[in-house]
Amino acid sequence: MRKKGANGQESRARLLIVAANEFAKSGYHQTKISTIVSRAGLTQPSFYLYFESKEAVFKELVEKFRSELKILLEGSRLESGIDEEHVTGRLQSVLTGLFAFLGKDSDLTQIGFFIGDDAVIVKSEMVAMIEQNLKAEQRDGYFDGDLDMHIVAECLVGVIERLTSQQLLTGKRTPEDLARHVVSLFMHGISIYPAKRAT
Known part of the structure; x- marks a missing residue:
């Protein structure tokens, strides 16, 4: 400049x-x-x-999205020592913040999360950061120790991606509503029947 x-x-x-x-x-x-x-x-x-070029503008926009997302995810890990009854609420707060970020500037989200050549890399980085957070939270006893947190992170990013494009950016659902549904799904599942361990 x-x-x-x-x-x-x-x-x-x-x-x-x-x-x-x-x-x-x-x-x-x-x-x-x-x-x-x-x-x-x-x-x-x-x-x-x-x-310098159209490409330079596009890259700057992608990098802006990428760096803001990284800062948000770095600050989203659950701190140690949360009472069990507050974990769900804390997770909901974290996801609400993430969906709010994705909905705040829909143009930037489209560029960084969907249409840019680096969108796949951005989502891979997101998976890695969420996995790192989940593993730390797993060690703190918040989640089942037998879960593969890489798979959980992949699933979570897939859900976030789909809900962002189909529900958030279309204005059908609010960040709070989406966060509530995602946390309920991941923390409690969809079955009304008590879980039975395989023998």
Whole structure:
């Protein structure tokens, strides 16, 4: 970025917002720089004051999503010593925060979680971070010690991905509602019958 000052920062921010919306709506390949600058009320030469290319804007948006998600997941691990009756509520709070993040900027979520080439990597990183948290929580006695937390993390990310695209971003469900359902499913299952151990 070569331009300094409040006007330059405002123009750059406007380009990022418009670009995110265009990428989310039209995809990477169909989005044109001319459309971005026109919608942002700027000229095409001004675009190059802030970004080298369309790819540079897209990568910056993906990295923004990725880094914010990483910070959120790093702070989501259950602390040691939570009373058993508060674990479900704490998990629900963590998942509500995650769904709220994914719903806050739907354009950025579309880019970072669904349409970007790095979306698969972002979700793999998410699985690894959730698995790490779950293993620590398993050691703290919150979860069944026999569970393979890699499988649990994969399942959880799959559920989050699907619910985000089909329920959250479409406005059908709130982050709180989705979190409540996911925690209920993972903590209590779907059966009304008491669990029987295989002999």
